[in-house]
Amino acid sequence: MNQTPENTPESRLAAIRRRAEDQRRARMDTDAPKIHIGLATCGIASGALDTKQAFEQALAEQGIEALIHTVGCAGHCYAEPVVIIDHPQSGFPPIFYHQVTAGKAKMLVKLFLAGGDPRLEHVYGATVENDLIPSVMEFPRFNREKRVVMEKCGRVDPEDIDDYLAEGGYGALARALAMTPEEIVAAIEASGLRGRGGAGFPTGRKWRLAAAATAEGKVVICNADEGDPGAYMDRTLLESNPHQMLEGLAICARAVGARQAVVYVRAEYPLAVRIVTRAIAQAEALGLLGQGILGTDMNLDIEVFQGSGAFVCGEETALIRSIEGYRGMPVHRPPYPAQKGLHGRPTVINNVKTLASVPPIIEKGPDWYAAIGTEKSSGTAIFSVVGDVVHPGLVEIPMGVTLRELIFDICGGVPGRKGFKAVQIGGPSGGCLSEAFLDTPIDFDSLTEAGAMMGSGGMVVMSQDSCPVDVARFFLDFTQKESCGKCTFCRIGTWHLLEILERITVGEGREEDVELLQQLGEDIKDGSLCGLGKTAPNPVLTSLKYFADEYAAHIREKRCPGMMCRALTAYYIDLEKCARGCDACVGCCPTDAVFTTSTRKKGIDQALCVKCGECMVACPPEYDAVRKVSPASLAPIIERPVKPVAEAEASATPAKDAP
Amino acid sequence: MNPAESDTEAQLLKSLPEHLAPFGTERSNLIPILQMVQKHFSYLPAAAMEIVARHLDIPLAEVYGVATFYNQFRFTPPGRHPIKVCLGTACHVKGGDIILENFERKLGIRDGETTADREFSIERVACVGCCALAPVALVGETVHGNMAPSKIEGLFTRIQVEKEMAQRKKRENEPDA
Amino acid sequence: MMVEITVDGRVLTVQAGQSLLEACLANDIYVPNLCHLPGMADPPASCRLCFVEVDGMPQPVTSCTVAVTGGLVARTDTPAVRRLQRSALRLLLSVHEVDCKNCPANKRCELQRLARFLKVGLKPKDLPAPRKTPAVDDTHPCFSFYPNRCVLCGKCVEACRRAPGETVMAFSRRGFETILYFDVNAAEAGRCENCQACVEICPVGALVMKAD
Known part of the structure; x- marks a missing residue:
């Protein structure tokens, strides 16, 4: 290439950046x-x-x-x-x-x-x-974080490319354009970057496979089909700093020799769709994407595809099927998409976080990145920490930080005086770990070894007042509904797992259920076609392993230790503490289950009670008369008077809800 | 469906080919087209799916098979005030299913259904991304955080009041028009 | 090119690149299967019955997705293989309406054959599951569809695709709710040519010609 210093990608970028900085200064530096x-x-x-x-x-x-x-x-x-x-x-x-x-x-x-x-x-x-x-x-919530992927989130205006440029954006792309594709692949390999979509496949190896493929029309895809019901970091990244992902996508395209790119975003993320679409247009207008990128002969067409809401489409082959216009059902691998993907062409699919990690690696060098985190899991991990923690939200930490540091030091631990019981990591594909695992370092291999997985990065912290059996049921309910239905194990097996768990959480569990869950879980894990099915039993298998006593309490004593399973709990009113004439609980009950006894104290009609807990919240703290117990049989029975005052009044006037 | 609504639907159907024109006829256009149709009608009417099948020259059975696979597509019209109850992980832990149940009880419909007067529909959604506000419900586009069964009554009262205010405003404006 | 492979200790000479399942079946080594049809470019691998153990692979694999290469060594009858096959069959049977004496497929039903071969009872008592309603779909003019017999093998859809004329069958919905869909209007409009290919290929009597 006969490039004079004036028209190298880097000098072109410098000119674009100068203009962006000028414009920004005109607006901001007052x-x-x-x-x-x-x-x-x-x-x-x-x-x-x-x-x-x-x-x-x-x-x-x-x-x-x-x-x-x-x-x-x-x-x-x-x-x-x-x-x-x-x-x-x-x-x-x-x-x-x-x-x-x-x-x-x-x-x-x-x-x-x-x-x-x-x-x-x-x-x-x-x-x-x-x-x-x-x-x-x-504060530890700030100073213990290590921001690589989210570094510019919350600082730049996602709808204004000038902000990103002024913060050094697209510098890595300019540098990558001066490198050979082989150099880029080698840099990514040397960084030790592993796919952030869940399983942690080495990104460099994936790129090398696609780069080596000789077929024409290669495609790179950004997978932003985030489906974990409790994780939202991909959306946050797209909504807060779309250009870092786009820059990574362009570098990936350069490395493997692709001219076409797709950003696959869930249609349920309308704001993210809008922001990414706009970001692409802005970058194309400046010659940072599109035709003749930064004056070179590199072309890249980027299109945004809106995923229609199927968790399984986070799986590479299902995602490809859905872009092609079919039911999003996974197909057997190999062949891997890197060899035969979208429309049969070599296709690299990377998660948003993976792609957003690429520009810093190119910019600061693979050694810098490899030095973050652990030897086998370099870089940072982003978790959406929710549940019983003081400071929920998105946290980016270097790999290798322990669960205890993340939950207690950084996120403030469990609020109130409730103790820690469990942490569910990796969403529907992950597992539920007990206190004994708090000193486990967070990296791909340690988590997998413990039976959980990095997965989507969803993390639910559970206090003593929560129930691992119910959380396993929750995730199974999710995967069962989201199973594509193609293969026998996932389609029918997850249905049975859920059915058994539901039985246990309503107090109809049988002694042999534990064994059945275990066997079925193992079979689904070994026999399913795709990653969704293979990991679907994880929440059950881990909770069976680490919380066997909770299962036993549900099955044998009809007792939910965390008092979460509604069928196994009951509310009642402690007559010793209840104040005469205070109607707070009666007024708030959505089903008229709370009634006034003949002594004007209150009782709860267990047949009508839906266990929403409103009465417990409503009861003034000076009385604190509402109690919650498990098993439900512990609640004393208080007879509803045949004709209490309120009902007598109601029956005198015609019922207003009658049709 | 009242006559006025079926009229507008007939009109919408008539204008569909024109909206289809910008889309190519390759199979990979199927999902974007279905999304466009749903935006157009707010659901996927059977007649529209036939037009889509013809446009792409693929069997209707395939269009139907794809449409029923994805959560996004619905085959009945939604209510004017769609209620979405978040049942993401954080909301579940904080009792999102109790909120869902209360909406269902209040409206007498189940999740996925629309009331007879087409005013309300209830849907469960996974994580709307404000976990710190759990449990969360959306009425239309408005997010209501820290939901409790006792807040539901108030929500409906508010919708009723807003509706009456809009009607009053309309009446006030009419003489000018 | 022909290559030699070893299955259950027998040396077979087979076409390279052929699927291991087809190679076994062609040599009278029965490997349980439901969704396989000869000549499919991309096997669905959805029934999860044709597991075998292949040397060098840590876990049983579906033989329909293994392309044979010279020197391949496989076993079709190991405890791990049978465990997965029995489990998959039990799951399929749990949602199958077992009422053999009133079923036209009785005695030639693929599920009966599989159950006999794998020594699995036809009614897995510990896995109760609901039935779909209505139990019979008579909307098609030529055949009746019994959703509770259907095991979603997909052979009818593939047969319809291969038959001349328009494809009128597809799977609809998702997951546990997945159900065979056929375009009833197509039959009335003459787009379904009533070739009966779907009925003939159904291994479990879920599609049955109407009497008249």
Whole structure:
């Protein structure tokens, strides 16, 4: 190639970046305060749009000049809506505010932006070290993280490519264009990057296989068909920083020699679809994607395909079938998609997180990446930690951190005085681990060895008040509904597993059920066609192994130790504690199960009770009279008076709900 | 379905070929086309699927087979206020199924069904991504976090009030028109 | 090219690239199977019955997806193979309406043959499962469909695809709810040519010609 220094990819990128920085400076680098608002789905769900509107309104009312900068999500779900206010004139550093409601927004405009008082009682922390207020970097939730994939999330505006460019974006692509495909593959291999979609297949090996294929029309696919019912990091990445994935996708295409790319996003993620589509258009307009990328002869057409909602389409071969217009049913591998994939052409399919890991690897070098994490699992892992933890949300940590560090040190542990019971890792394909595994390091192999798996990165922390049997039932209910139905084991086997688990959770379990679950689980694991079926029994098999006593309690004593299984629990009212005449529990009951006894104290009609627990919440703490017990037979029976006052009144007037 | 609604459906069917025109006739267009049709009708009417089969020149049985495979596609019209109850992991742990049950009891329909007056439909969805607010339900596009059975009554009252306000506004505007 | 493979200690001379299942069947070594049809380019591998053990592979594999190469050594009758086969058959039987004496497929039913071969009882008592309703679908003018006999082997769909005229059969829905779908209007419009290929190929009596 006869490239003069002026038209190398890197010099072209430098020119694009200069222009982006100029434009950004024109908008941002004023002395006016800047308000950064997180507007990913989670933020919006928590009311961030109202917050934004309140800021705009209040700024207009107060006549204050300030810049509202919409950003994605930084993973701090517990704190949404998150707002960072950078008000240089006030003398304070940029400040992180959490749970900024519309009211708080108005107050902050009036008192902080106009009055210079940051209202310390509402401050979560400064975003940088300073002498005035404590920084968030003093909190383990912030300083124990290692951000590689999510580094720019929550900092850049996902709808503005200039933000990404100004943060150094597309530098890795420019560098990759100066490398040979073989050099890129070798760099990815040397980094030790493993696929973040679940099983941890070495990414470099996958690329090498596709690069070696001689067939024409190679395709690269970004798999953003996130299906785990409790994991949402792929969506967050696309909604917060789509370009990092797109850059990785382009580098992948360069490495394997593909000219066509597909981003497969769930249709249930409308915001992600919109943002990615827009990001592609912006990058194409600047010559960063599309035809003649950065002045080279590389072309890449990227299309967005909306997945129609089938968990099984996260499996490579099923995903390909669905793009081709068929039922998303997996096919037998080999041949692997890298040899024979979409329309029979060599196809590389990588998860969003895998692709987003690529630009930093190219930029900072494979050795830098390989030094993060453990020897066999390099880099970082992203978990969506939910359930009984103080600080739920997305956490990116170096591989090798133990479960205990993640759950207790970083996410704040189990709230209240409830103890830790279990952690379910890897969603429907993963497993449920007990306290004994808390010191297990988080990496692909250690988790698999323990019977769980990295999977999608979903993590549910369970306190003593939760039930591993019920959680296994929950995941089986999910996989059973999401089974494609092609192969016998998954189609019928998961149905039976679920049926048995349901039986156990309603107190109809039999002694032989444990054995049956075990056998059936093993058979499904060994006999199923695809990864979905092979991993579907994991939640059952691990909970059987580590929580055998819980199964025994359900089956033999009809008792749910975590008091989660509704059929095995009952609420009753402690007459010693119940106050005469307080009707809080009666009023809140959705099924009129709570009644007034002849002594004007309250009782619960067990036949009508749906065990929603509303009465327990409603009962004033000074009485604290509502009790929950398991087995249900422990609840004392209180007879409903034949004609209580309320009913006598009701029967005098015609029932209003009657048709 | 009342006569006015079947009228609009006939009109929609008439305009379908025009919406199909931008799509190629390769099989790989099937799912994008079905998504377009569903956007158009808010569900997949049988007559529309026949038109799609002809457009792609594939058997109707195949179109039907594909459409019924995916969660996204529905074959009955949704309610005007679709209610989606999140049953993702975090919501499940916090009692999302109790919320679902309460909606079902209140409306007298099951998950996946629409009320006779086509006002409401109930659907279960997996993780809407605000786990910190669990349990969560969506009415239309609005997310309601930290749901409790006692909040459901209030939600319906709010919808009723909003409806009445809209009607009043409409009446107020009518004389001007 | 012909190659030599060893199955259950017997040396067979077979076509290279042929599926191991077909190679076994052609040499009178029975390997249980339901969804296999000769001449399929991509076998569905969905019934999960044709497991065998192949040297060098840690676990039993479906023989329909193994292309034979010279020197391959396989065993069709190991405990691990039988365990998976019995389990799969028991699962299929758990959703199958066992009422042989009122079934036209009695005595030539593939499930009966499999149960006899694998020594599995026809009614797995520990695996109760619901039945689909209606139990008979009479909407097609030529045949009746009994969904509770159907084992979703897919042979009828494949036969319909191979038959001349339009394909009018497909699977619909998903997972446990998966059910055979046929375009009833096609029959009335003459697009289904009533070739009966689907009925003839059904191994379990789920598709039955109407009497008249």
